[in-house]
Amino acid sequence: MIFIQIKKEISTKLVALKRLHRRMSINHPKYIDVKRDLYNAKAGHGGEEYIDSVLSSIYFPIPHIFHNIRFLEKNIPSTQTDILVFTSAYALIIEVNNWSGKTTFQDIGQILQKNEHVESIDCPTIHADYFRDNLQDWFSKHDLHLPVHRVVIFPYASTINYCSENGDIHFAKELLAIVQKLNKLPIQLSEARFITYSKKISHANHPYASHSICQQYKIMPSDLLKGIFCTKCDGPLVKESNRIYVCAHCLHIPDNPFYDVMVDWFTLIGNQISNRQLRFLSGIDTSYIVGYFMKKSQFPHSGMNKGTIYHVNQQEQQNFILQGKKQHHNKQKS
Ligand SMILES: [Zn+2]
Incomplete structure (x- = not known):
């Protein structure tokens, strides 16, 4: 059998x-x-x-x-x-x-x-x-x-x-x-x-919905709550220093607090994100700090300096939605 x-x-x-x-x-x-x-x-x-x-x-x-x-x-x-x-x-x-x-x-x-x-x-x-x-x-x-x-x-x-x-x-x-x-x-x-x-x-099988969930509900990205959330308890992360963010509830300190915000963007809005967009969704308006964590995320990217765009393909986007796990990426040439 x-x-x-x-x-x-x-x-x-x-x-x-x-x-x-x-x-x-x-x-x-x-x-x-x-x-x-x-x-x-x-x-x-x-x-x-x-x-x-x-x-x-x-x-x-x-x-x-x-x-x-x-x-x-x-x-x-x-x-x-x-x-x-x-x-x-x-x-x-x-x-x-x-x-x-x-x-x-x-x-x-x-x-x-x-x-x-x-x-x-x-x-x-x-x-x-x-x-x-x-x-x-x-x-x-x-x-x-x-x-x-x-x-x-x-x-x-x-x-x-x-x-x-x-x-x-x-x-x-x-x-x-x-x-x-x-x-x-x-x-x-x-x-x-x-x-x-x-x-x-x-x-x-074509499991992927062509419209993002924000499009489906007709919710504008500007309607979303800004901030960084804890991956362990969903509590808000508080900035302790430029490189360290601490969960206000469980005191968890993530290695890369902006990684999950990027996954939020890929899951809710679209398959590419700029420094400006990540600053917008995270509520942290310091370009070089956001840039540092974006680079650390190791998502594929293209463009240079402030114009760098990080992106995931359809399959990667799907994986993030399903697994919500950190995955390793090969860096692409800028
Ligand atoms: Zn927490």
Whole structure:
């Protein structure tokens, strides 16, 4: 038996939202939207982890489990799935919903979610049907004849207030029975073809959103809170000397306090930053100090002196969003 599982990554949206939330004033008109979306992204992430633990207890003939796959294909609408179970007999789209507060199903394909305010959201079964149809089209286009199923899962029963008769919503504990039934379907692909198509799906994944999160929310860089934040506790860093900044909460002294501000810029705004822009976001208006730490960051750069621009490519930008870790870069010629 071959068992391949793509390592689960925290969604780019969740990490970007955390960074955006940290840099927003509670008085900003978009603050409530960002706070709500962050809340839902966190809940969704927790729900997916729970579903993962259920999936790992199920026997599959040859499964390949993908997380947060986003297909982009000409003439097929963009399709993003929370979890895609790909086997040699079928594909299963699992849409995970972990909304908090009271969730009430309406008859007209809409849901009321009650947190701090009441909101109406399209029923997730509508999205799941749409994704299933798109994925089926993608399979056909690539000469893959495999049935595509979909299931909408609420990990925790407490989130549901009332479920309409044909809501077609399931709880995590039902997943075992659903998958066991699907596992009785006849095998369609040889092991070699299964592996070929698994790779094809991996390569078709386009996780990167083309607009920065600030563009998505129509938030101007000038709206963001200025400052340098502690990577350990999110507290504000206080300048002790030109080269030393200390966290006001946990007393952490980072090696390069401006590194994380640069990552904030790359995550929230765009893939290149100048000395002036870093001074703007960090709130430290001393050009040579900012320049010193920019150079120390070892991000790729071009240009000279005050005109030096530091930049990351799309893949690096993606890595920062996902990992939020310091990475080593090869210096490029100025
Ligand atoms: Zn701290």
